[in-house]
Amino acid sequence: VIDILIQNLSNHDIITDEEQILLRSIPVRERSYNADEDLVSENSRPPFSTLLLEGFAARYKLTPDGTRQITALHVAGDFVDLHAFLLKTMDHGIIALSPCRVGHVDHSELQMVTQKAAHLTRLLWLKTIIDGAIHREWIVAMGRRSKRAHLAHLICELYRRMEAMGLTNGYSFHFPLSQGEMADVLGLSLVHMNRTIQSLRKDGLIGWLNHTVTVLDWDELCTIADFDPTYLSLRVEPR
Amino acid sequence: VIDILIQNLSNHDIITDEEQILLRSIPVRERSYNADEDLVSENSRPPFSTLLLEGFAARYKLTPDGTRQITALHVAGDFVDLHAFLLKTMDHGIIALSPCRVGHVDHSELQMVTQKAAHLTRLLWLKTIIDGAIHREWIVAMGRRSKRAHLAHLICELYRRMEAMGLTNGYSFHFPLSQGEMADVLGLSLVHMNRTIQSLRKDGLIGWLNHTVTVLDWDELCTIADFDPTYLSLRVEPR
DNA sequence: CGGTGACTTGACCTCTGTCAAGAGAAGTGG
DNA sequence: CCACTTCTCTTGACAGAGGTCAAGTCACCG
Numbered sequence: 001v002i003d004i005l006i007q008n009l010s011n012h013d014i015i016t017d018e019e020q021i022l023l024r025s026i027p028v029r030e031r032s033y034n035a036d037e038d039l040v041s042e043n044s045r046p047p048f049s050t051l052l053l054e055g056f057a058a059r060y061k062l063t064p065d066g067t068r069q070i071t072a073l074h075v076a077g078d079f080v081d082l083h084a085f086l087l088k089t090m091d092h093g094i095i096a097l098s099p100c101r102v103g104h105v106d107h108s109e110l111q112m113v114t115q116k117a118a119h120l121t122r123l124l125w126l127k128t129i130i131d132g133a134i135h136r137e138w139i140v141a142m143g144r145r146s147k148r149a150h151l152a153h154l155i156c157e158l159y160r161r162m163e164a165m166g167l168t169n170g171y172s173f174h175f176p177l178s179q180g181e182m183a184d185v186l187g188l189s190l191v192h193m194n195r196t197i198q199s200l201r202k203d204g205l206i207g208w209l210n211h212t213v214t215v216l217d218w219d220e221l222c223t224i225a226d227f228d229p230t231y232l233s234l235r236v237e238p239r
Numbered sequence: 240v241i242d243i244l245i246q247n248l249s250n251h252d253i254i255t256d257e258e259q260i261l262l263r264s265i266p267v268r269e270r271s272y273n274a275d276e277d278l279v280s281e282n283s284r285p286p287f288s289t290l291l292l293e294g295f296a297a298r299y300k301l302t303p304d305g306t307r308q309i310t311a312l313h314v315a316g317d318f319v320d321l322h323a324f325l326l327k328t329m330d331h332g333i334i335a336l337s338p339c340r341v342g343h344v345d346h347s348e349l350q351m352v353t354q355k356a357a358h359l360t361r362l363l364w365l366k367t368i369i370d371g372a373i374h375r376e377w378i379v380a381m382g383r384r385s386k387r388a389h390l391a392h393l394i395c396e397l398y399r400r401m402e403a404m405g406l407t408n409g410y411s412f413h414f415p416l417s418q419g420e421m422a423d424v425l426g427l428s429l430v431h432m433n434r435t436i437q438s439l440r441k442d443g444l445i446g447w448l449n450h451t452v453t454v455l456d457w458d459e460l461c462t463i464a465d466f467d468p469t470y471l472s473l474r475v476e477p478r
Numbered sequence: 479c480g481g482t483g484a485c486t487t488g489a490c491c492t493c494t495g496t497c498a499a500g501a502g503a504a505g506t507g508g
Numbered sequence: 509c510c511a512c513t514t515c516t517c518t519t520g521a522c523a524g525a526g527g528t529c530a531a532g533t534c535a536c537c538g
Contacts, residue, residue: 043469061379064465069382071375083372086365086478091372091470114361118354125364126325132367133322133330135374136310140300142381143308143426147526178484187382189527194486226303230282231330239325386494417516428495433518 001028001103004053008077009123011164013239019120022113028103033096035176040081042093048104049085052078055100056176060184061092070185071138072131073097073158077165082128085110098176122239133231142187145226147196150186152225155206159215160229172214240267240342243292247316248362250403252478258359261352267342272335274415279320281332287343288324291317294339295415299423300331309424310377311370312397316404321367324349337415361478372470381426384465386435389425391464394445398454399468411453
């Protein structure tokens, strides 16, 4: 169960046997959610953090006029609300975008890790810092890229992240979001989301069918996206 | 010198005397920068992190077509590139937006803190998590708010953050950014930035003169911004 | 076989970017 | 002390990206 976290952290640094034993000793409660169920609600103060074992989830905020903005996408292996461990109060909600299997880890266990395992603590910290780096990249995409480039960038990012967790199949990966949900990711209207996707499709850059995205021309997609994977820190080095 | 960090962390939790002594024992090298100088360059691997003692700084990324997006603003007391401690390679640059005085803290010292002081580590971790929360709020503003509301939100945020560091004077605070720099924050053109500022001015919500911003109607500004300060975590509680 | 949800497409309109020009303020050098 | 440059702010005119409204198609499902 917690092996998926070990696999995730291993993308950034070596996890020693001792550390693996410590992680495996942490009790994890498994639970399943349906699509569209909240994994964590805004303004709640959960006493545990949620490790995503299977499925897709999103952080989101609602505006007073009823629109939604998705601020982050999460795939299997992501510790989706590690933040709540220190933030205490959730400033946003987390929703399942597909049926999800998760593991709940009590904050007291994380507290124990911070007291006893400095290196593991730094790696968990790193994961939240990478979340921040992804946020910055999204801000750049929203502020200074065309919608077409923004979408291309997002697909490049998701491809690399899912590849790191072994969730890709060649240049394809399972991706269950509807175009309406994607619109809430990019911050645009459903209609324009559709037209933006079609623009990439017509140029033979991506395929998107049956909840499966396929990158048809990786190099060209990276070029129009101005994609540089440095911010994902997918490099094993001492941290 | 490092007292400003203690003051900053004290906004979120109690710092014990022992912890203060530990922090004060850390060597800090002071340095000054002119406006428009890079404090940290993109793609560099600095062996130290930068604590902003005085002035304003911004994280930014450049796009291939020469435009700039500012992804975060930093005020005195912010540990502007704590991230580099774990990220190792900077995925963005940090620039001085005014003359700045900073303190450099070697990563080896931060490493020492993570080994010896679990609670302080959690507080430094918290600061990077709050940076992430601010990023999310910016994403919501860029994706789903009007430009007017986005600007209002930013002013509310800056007011609260500067107030927490004792940098406000009534409802006014020093703010040296040009409108062109603000355009790079909100991700719009200089011309429209100007019109957006004027819109808030005409309605008597803010004043903006001589590099000084004044909030003229806090309640109304918060309303149109849909501002909820929860995400800033400006609350003293055990972390 | 009707209903539901997701995806498409067209028409139209608004918000925001671009281009251009002018007004102030501030600093520089003779 | 005065011309001169430079930078920032301001305003107008126009164009283009993206939003809104509306309708229609398609696949899936009970």
